[in-house]
Amino acid sequence: xxxxxxxxxxxxxxxxxxxxxxxxxxxxxxxxxxxxxxxxxxxxxxxxxxxxxxxxxxxxxxxxxxxxxxxxxxxxxxxxxxxxxxxxxxxxxxxxxxxxxxxxxxxxxxxxxxxxxxxxxxxxxxxxxxxxxxxxxxxxxxxxxxxxxxxxxxxxxxxxxxxxxxxxxxxxxxxxxxxxxxxxxxxxxxxxxxxxxxxxxxxxxxxxxxxxxxxxxxxxxxxxxxxxxxxxxxxxxxxxxxxxxxxxxxxxxxxxxxxxxxxxxxxxxxxxxxxxxxxxxxxxxxxxxxxxxxxxxxxxxxxxxxxxxxxxxxxxxxxxxxxxxxxxxxxxxxxxxxxxx
Amino acid sequence: xxxxxxxxxxxxxxxxxxxxxxxxxxxxxxxxxxxxxxxxxxxxxxxxxxxxxxxxxxxxxxxxxxxxxxxxxxxxxxxxxxxxxxxxxxxxxxxxxxxxxxxxxxxxxxxxxxxxxxxxxxxxxxxxxxxxxxxxxxxxxxxxxxxxxxxxxxxxxxxxxxxxxxxxxxxxxxxxxxxxxxxxxxxxxxxxxxxxxxxxxxxxxxxxxxxxxxxxxxxxxxxxxxxxxxxxxxxxxxxxxxxxxxxxxxxxxxxxxxxxxxxxxxxxxxxxxxxxxxxxxxxxxxxxxxxxxxxxxxxxxxxxxxxxxxxxxxxxxxxxxxxxxxxxxxxxxxxxxxxxx
Numbered sequence: 034x035x036x037x038x039x040x041x042x043x044x045x046x047x048x049x050x051x052x053x054x055x056x057x058x059x060x061x062x063x064x065x066x067x068x069x070x071x072x073x074x075x076x077x078x079x080x081x082x083x084x085x086x087x088x089x090x091x092x093x094x095x096x097x098x099x100x101x102x103x104x105x106x107x108x109x110x111x112x113x114x115x116x117x118x119x120x121x122x123x124x125x126x127x128x129x130x131x132x133x134x135x136x137x138x139x140x141x142x143x144x145x146x147x148x149x150x151x152x153x154x155x156x157x158x159x160x161x162x163x164x165x166x167x168x169x170x171x172x173x174x175x176x177x178x179x180x181x182x183x184x185x186x187x188x189x190x191x192x193x194x195x196x197x198x199x200x201x202x203x204x205x206x207x208x209x210x211x212x213x214x215x216x217x218x219x220x221x222x223x224x225x226x227x228x229x230x231x232x233x234x235x236x237x238x239x240x241x242x243x244x245x246x247x248x249x250x251x252x253x254x255x256x257x258x259x260x261x262x263x264x265x266x267x268x269x270x271x272x273x274x275x276x277x278x279x280x281x282x283x284x285x286x287x288x289x290x291x292x293x294x295x296x297x298x299x300x301x302x303x304x305x306x307x308x309x310x311x312x313x314x315x316x317x318x319x320x321x322x323x324x325x326x327x328x329x330x331x332x333x334x335x336x337x338x339x340x341x342x343x344x345x346x347x348x349x350x351x352x353x354x355x356x357x358x359x360x361x362x363x364x365x366x367x368x369x370x371x372x373x374x
Numbered sequence: 375x376x377x378x379x380x381x382x383x384x385x386x387x388x389x390x391x392x393x394x395x396x397x398x399x400x401x402x403x404x405x406x407x408x409x410x411x412x413x414x415x416x417x418x419x420x421x422x423x424x425x426x427x428x429x430x431x432x433x434x435x436x437x438x439x440x441x442x443x444x445x446x447x448x449x450x451x452x453x454x455x456x457x458x459x460x461x462x463x464x465x466x467x468x469x470x471x472x473x474x475x476x477x478x479x480x481x482x483x484x485x486x487x488x489x490x491x492x493x494x495x496x497x498x499x500x501x502x503x504x505x506x507x508x509x510x511x512x513x514x515x516x517x518x519x520x521x522x523x524x525x526x527x528x529x530x531x532x533x534x535x536x537x538x539x540x541x542x543x544x545x546x547x548x549x550x551x552x553x554x555x556x557x558x559x560x561x562x563x564x565x566x567x568x569x570x571x572x573x574x575x576x577x578x579x580x581x582x583x584x585x586x587x588x589x590x591x592x593x594x595x596x597x598x599x600x601x602x603x604x605x606x607x608x609x610x611x612x613x614x615x616x617x618x619x620x621x622x623x624x625x626x627x628x629x630x631x632x633x634x635x636x637x638x639x640x641x642x643x644x645x646x647x648x649x650x651x652x653x654x655x656x657x658x659x660x661x662x663x664x665x666x667x668x669x670x671x672x673x674x675x676x677x678x679x680x681x682x683x684x685x686x687x688x689x690x691x692x693x694x695x696x697x698x699x700x701x702x703x704x705x706x707x708x709x710x711x712x713x714x715x
Contacts, residue, residue: 040598042557047598048698055700057641057709060684111698124576126597190686207694216383235465256467257381257388300398309693343401345531352650353548357389357452359396368398
């Protein structure tokens, strides 16, 4: 059983996935995916993944060919869905069992059709599936946070080339999310306004960091971007939860996501990247201070973070949480805007 | 002038080093240092670096050959020593000028003599120089934090192969350090004991995560290690500031640092790594709440963090600050202990 452990110095939870049991010789040095080779996510190889959780299909049976989007449990999960948390102390430390979920959304039967190049209708189906899995996982009251993220390219951590997104559901709220929730809450308590709405309004007034904008979404390079060409994609109007996105908004999101991914691809020569959806934690699981949750619909604003992986993160960044970004976000936005689509 | 910018959502400062001005085509894809080629850090090439700040020499003049350890300003500094901070707001955001220091400690005239293989006397000279530069930079009251860190290998962010350490002095205390300082302070206020001393005592009792131990230092794999084979090297007795390390302690540190680096090298096939010294901020620069500093000599405990770079940090980690570590620290410590030196 994987374990969650808490560091009393950094106040941070870590998953010790000992079932992945890496020994000293198990860390490969390869930097790219080997070309060719067998792919368990391709159509026809359905029996090579764990049995599917859900799929969008044209009438064919489960775990058969004939699907558009398919969701399976991760074969080497960082967290497991069975069991109890069994929280306990180990002297000064804390731990609990690694209960959670780790799923893979296979975005297309085609090995070589990446999200940036896929038709908008397909991107729409993928986003629809994000919502579907999020809503389902939120029913499990052991799970505090559900993170939907996409790694593109080996250098961004994708271990398989076939287009896919991952979902990890955790029994604690991750640190970066806690900080966002706290910042947003503090801002709301002071001003009775959403922090993200305020940031967005300022960006729309200055326009110098806008990458793309539609009637429902805005993509900007954040004022204090950690990474060159980092992008935040935000609903233009206030929405706290990705789980509540409407079908109509999904259509809008598919359009701007394709535009942004294409701009990144063309501007930066198809770079590796990560993107992640930041949404509210599982509001059905109330923390001890339950009044804390009372304003969450007004104070948090869901969004997507997209980070091209262009620079190596070195010792300074790891050791400090303090980043050096060699490209001003105003410059990055300008380059991205000027791409011909 | 580089700029420091503050993110109101993540409450995090970022250096926008626009003078490094990276355009879309400027991000190289290479993963290893090109073999051969000119090295500005080698003996005889002193004129190819900015003029030296200090060097350990056998009687030769500045910027001439005949040195053992040499310190120069970084040619492409992330922060600059000249000017005022000029703190200001930009609507909801904050910024200040990128005032600070960025230096390189060239550890040896020899291009191919890495720290793990160097004689203990040389490692001692390098550590002596760490202290020397730290003490000098702490005199500058604009500087809140001085970070000493070493990147080994291209995958760990080293842009030059010649053995070197970097120093970045910043006008704000970096986030990860703030969190450590707060955790240590909270623990001390509750218990009147040092958090690090408590953790260390527990590690010495259990012994399962000890990598190496001498009468003055202990190296352990932390209970909640973020990365496989991560190591924390801690003075066995309470010391808050690396700037106050004695010559005798430097000798002890050189011995255990060499041992730890050799164990890592042999166990993990000479992996890339980062190490960083965590010490107290510049205590001459008192923050607004000045009583906050009153117990810092008792509550903080300097230490070194060493992180072999064996896994890729993927979207999940970036997006959450929540890490998945595939090797239990007890296993890692065992492998490291069992290396034949």
